[in-house]
Amino acid sequence: MSDKLKQIINKQNEQQNSETLDQSxxxxxxxxxxxGEEEYAVPILSIQEIIKPISWxxxxxxxxxxxxxxxxxxxxxxxxxxxxxxxxxxxxHNEETRFFVLKQGDDVAGFVIDRLTMAIRIKKEDIGxxxxxxxxxxxxxxxxxxxxxxxxxxxxxxxLLERDF
Amino acid sequence: MDxxxxxxxxxxxxSFELVEKLDEDLVELENTPEDLELxxxxxxxxxxxxxxxxxxxxxxxxxxxxxxxxxLNKARHGDLLITPNIMDVILESxxxxxxxxxxxxxxxxxxxxxxxxxxxxxxxxxxxxGEVDTPVATPEVVEEESVAEAExxxxxxxxxxDLEAEIERLLNERQEEDKAKRQAKVEAxxxxxxxxxxxxxxxxxxxxxxxxxxxxVTPTPPPVAPKVxxxxxxxxxxxxxxxxxxxxxxxxxxxxxxxxxxxxxIGELVLAKNRLIKIxxxxxERYEGEEFLEELNQVVSIVSxxxxxLQIAVMKTRMLPIGKVFNKFPxxxxxxxxxxxxxxxxxISGEDTELDKSIVEExxxxxxxxxxxxxxHGIETPDIRLAAGKSExxxxxxxxxxxxxxxxxxxxxxGKGLDTEMLKNKALEKGLISEKEADSMSExxxxxxxxxxxFSTAAAVTNVSGRGVGMDVVKTNIxxxxxxxxxxxxxxxxxxxxLKIPLTLAIIQALLVGVQEEHYAIPLASxxxxxxxxxxxxxxxxxRSVMRLRDEVLSLVHIGDIFEVERILDVSEHAYVVVLGLxxxxxxxxxxxxxGQEEIVIKSLGDYLKGIEGIAGAxxxxxxxxxxxxxxxxxxxxxKGVKATAMVESSSAAEITHEKSKPSDxxxxxxxxxxxxxxxxxxxxxxxxxxxxEASDGQEALNILKAGDYNFDAMLVDxxxxxxxxxxxxxxxxxxxxxxxxxxxxxxxxxxxxxxMRGVESGMVEYITKPYSADYLASVVQRNVNFKAxxx
Numbered sequence: 029m030s031d032k033l034k035q036i037i038n039k040q041n042e043q044q045n046s047e048t049l050d051q052s053x054x055x056x057x058x059x060x061x062x063x064g065e066e067e068y069a070v071p072i073l074s075i076q077e078i079i080k081p082i083s084w085x086x087x088x089x090x091x092x093x094x095x096x097x098x099x100x101x102x103x104x105x106x107x108x109x110x111x112x113x114x115x116x117x118x119x120x121h122n123e124e125t126r127f128f129v130l131k132q133g134d135d136v137a138g139f140v141i142d143r144l145t146m147a148i149r150i151k152k153e154d155i156g157x158x159x160x161x162x163x164x165x166x167x168x169x170x171x172x173x174x175x176x177x178x179x180x181x182x183x184x185x186x187x188l189l190e191r192d193f
Numbered sequence: 194m195d196x197x198x199x200x201x202x203x204x205x206x207x208s209f210e211l212v213e214k215l216d217e218d219l220v221e222l223e224n225t226p227e228d229l230e231l232x233x234x235x236x237x238x239x240x241x242x243x244x245x246x247x248x249x250x251x252x253x254x255x256x257x258x259x260x261x262x263x264x265l266n267k268a269r270h271g272d273l274l275i276t277p278n279i280m281d282v283i284l285e286s287x288x289x290x291x292x293x294x295x296x297x298x299x300x301x302x303x304x305x306x307x308x309x310x311x312x313x314x315x316x317x318x319x320x321x322x323g324e325v326d327t328p329v330a331t332p333e334v335v336e337e338e339s340v341a342e343a344e345x346x347x348x349x350x351x352x353x354x355d356l357e358a359e360i361e362r363l364l365n366e367r368q369e370e371d372k373a374k375r376q377a378k379v380e381a382x383x384x385x386x387x388x389x390x391x392x393x394x395x396x397x398x399x400x401x402x403x404x405x406x407x408x409x410v411t412p413t414p415p416p417v418a419p420k421v422x423x424x425x426x427x428x429x430x431x432x433x434x435x436x437x438x439x440x441x442x443x444x445x446x447x448x449x450x451x452x453x454x455x456x457x458x459i460g461e462l463v464l465a466k467n468r469l470i471k472i473x474x475x476x477x478e479r480y481e482g483e484e485f486l487e488e489l490n491q492v493v494s495i496v497s498x499x500x501x502x503l504q505i506a507v508m509k510t511r512m513l514p515i516g517k518v519f520n521k522f523p524x525x526x527x528x529x530x531x532x533x534x535x536x537x538x539x540x541i542s543g544e545d546t547e548l549d550k551s552i553v554e555e556x557x558x559x560x561x562x563x564x565x566x567x568x569x570h571g572i573e574t575p576d577i578r579l580a581a582g583k584s585e586x587x588x589x590x591x592x593x594x595x596x597x598x599x600x601x602x603x604x605x606x607x608g609k610g611l612d613t614e615m616l617k618n619k620a621l622e623k624g625l626i627s628e629k630e631a632d633s634m635s636e637x638x639x640x641x642x643x644x645x646x647x648f649s650t651a652a653a654v655t656n657v658s659g660r661g662v663g664m665d666v667v668k669t670n671i672x673x674x675x676x677x678x679x680x681x682x683x684x685x686x687x688x689x690x691x692l693k694i695p696l697t698l699a700i701i702q703a704l705l706v707g708v709q710e711e712h713y714a715i716p717l718a719s720x721x722x723x724x725x726x727x728x729x730x731x732x733x734x735x736x737r738s739v740m741r742l743r744d745e746v747l748s749l750v751h752i753g754d755i756f757e758v759e760r761i762l763d764v765s766e767h768a769y770v771v772v773l774g775l776x777x778x779x780x781x782x783x784x785x786x787x788x789g790q791e792e793i794v795i796k797s798l799g800d801y802l803k804g805i806e807g808i809a810g811a812x813x814x815x816x817x818x819x820x821x822x823x824x825x826x827x828x829x830x831x832x833k834g835v836k837a838t839a840m841v842e843s844s845s846a847a848e849i850t851h852e853k854s855k856p857s858d859x860x861x862x863x864x865x866x867x868x869x870x871x872x873x874x875x876x877x878x879x880x881x882x883x884x885x886x887e888a889s890d891g892q893e894a895l896n897i898l899k900a901g902d903y904n905f906d907a908m909l910v911d912x913x914x915x916x917x918x919x920x921x922x923x924x925x926x927x928x929x930x931x932x933x934x935x936x937x938x939x940x941x942x943x944x945x946x947x948x949x950m951r952g953v954e955s956g957m958v959e960y961i962t963k964p965y966s967a968d969y970l971a972s973v974v975q976r977n978v979n980f981k982a983x984x985x
Contacts, residue, residue, distance in 0.1 A: 083818060085811070085818060085820065085821060086711065087798070087805060087808065087821065088755075088756035088758075088805070088807065089806055089807065089808075090805065096819075097798060097802065097819050097821075099813050099817055099818065102461050102464065102813065104797070104799065104811045104819055106798070106799060120900055134800070135800060135801065136799070137801055189801065191801050
């Protein structure tokens, strides 16, 4: 009996150890979401919160991808439709639509996405650079992550939050 | 190092505070050169700054203040009479001192400013009257008050002679003091018999004063001597009165950031309060007559009352007396009069009027410009004034007072006034206005010309003003704090300029207006009035919409044209015009409806959206939604570029009638709160093969319509439904151009005649009473959607 217990404890220890290994610097934690047909991801720490769609107010004299502003517990935050920003047609919000509130420094903005996928842990070595044609300072793409059979486009949060009009 | 920084901060705060008061005192001193109280005050400033700066190793500043101190000390002891020329040097040295303090604040060192020239001048003054450069000359008049300072004199900087003299002086002083104390003791001793012992000290102190009161000084230049006596007595009498309130007032220094934070929190509270009031109204409506309402009402009103009080209280903590800004003007006027060879007197009143700190900081520069302008362009030279039968000395009156929710700062001068013809000609010359504009210009508008960029009326550009940049800067700065400028003037009599500024920037009263489904907030300060008009009151002149408002012609612009609002809803026959006024210009803003007046908290749109033309910020409303705040200044600018489309028949959302090629191209919405009823209708209509969409109440139906995913050919509407009933739904639907001709079929168990009437009024085309046969329902629907026979 005590042998069995020992085994279990040993096993648990092993697992914990491997987990702590996973949490080392080689792992990047991302949150994935779908826009149109593609899966994108942003670092989990840049996400302030993810909320269900709420009403917003249109702001005049802005590009089409800026839907307007909304009230997040007393703060007025801009709302950006990533579908339109990525050149897709806008789509009515449905059950799966979410507002992604991203934050970096003092910059905060909400982004409309079609659907959430999941929180992703990915090894750094599995993240490749953006294709040459898309790389550079102007690009919104930080890198391309490969996991199992899927490909994730990792977005630059700073670029998303930068005003470009 | 941190400790040093801390001391440095304290030093800077203290010094700036002292220096601020200094200018005013100095100018006053020039008028009453023998006012000892004033002199002492000024001397103390120089001395304090010197002491602290030598401690902090600011050698340049110490050097300068030391020499200033010498001069002031002489004047204080009556060895020196302050003449305007001496005053010029003292003022110059104080300017240098300010400059040095600024340098220290920015760089923590006092290098980079040359004080040598000024020090030489100061030396000349202090040594100029041939006497030894020490206060010892009149040891017997040394007064108690100076003892404290004198003891702290910087001995390092003294020559051996000076030092000796100083020691002698101190000795004398001590003897005096002892003598006084002894005398006081004697006096007090007599008192001791009557009073308890503890009071000895207390009684002793005041009794010292008369003994050590400075005796009129012998070396005072003879011509002035007779005058000295009464003035001194005056000063002495005034001094205690002046000081008394200062000691009673208890203050603590608070970081402005903390106050800002507090203000933000209050802002949140005000929003929550607005929301609570709205919810209270809703609850009241729904549970009319319930007992708990009374209690809820009370709580809500207490909360709203306290919130308002709290808001006012916090606003007050941020208030500063406007005197802080006014302080620098006496000095400025003095300099200007000497420079321009004019005689000008400045009268200041209402300097206790309080304004929000952020506003006080903003209005300093505009006021400087305005007063400089009044001195330069307004007030005439003495000979011209005499020729015009006015007194030789011109007067500029600067006053501040409260008027409702605003502060008014008024600057009056009795100069030559503004000549409208001259202004117009000048503006024409510079190409700022066209001839036509000049002819149609009212007097007020002509005055407004001086605020235009690139306008300058001075024939020659002087050092003081006339570079043509001043007044338009004034305008921008004042508008930045939501203020307005009002000019009045009469040729030969003078002009008056009123700056009207809101008390605070963070929370304002606003008029909420609606256009289509959007709401906007307009700062109430810029709203002159609102009028209701019908479409045929709008005329088009040169491609712009205008209307007649009493005896004026008001140009109009539709808010929807400025903010690119899509015209989905039908515009009714009537509209509202919000008359916006900004200084001298007016504009009529057409809106669909007026929502009401509300207290709103201004929030910024953040970095991402800042600087959008026409939008000053946003606010959060009682229902939690965001409403944008109009920037009235920008709005007026934008209106110029908008063509007359106002009130024109709304952009007909041309309904594309799709060719129906199969039965499922027909779409019908079923609105009923009962699932069973919806199923019955569905069963009846399904055989036709048409597309059916269901909604469980009016609100949901409206949302489906708004989403625009389907092109409906008809709607079956139940009357009794929660949230929004059938009548209201019909009324709402008919507001949309797009659905104007959508057949609405009422399906209800209400059979009364009045029900039918209401149905017709709200726009229903058919009225089917439950129960009905499936065939009947199908035939009614077919008739209304023009169902093609071939699909049957």
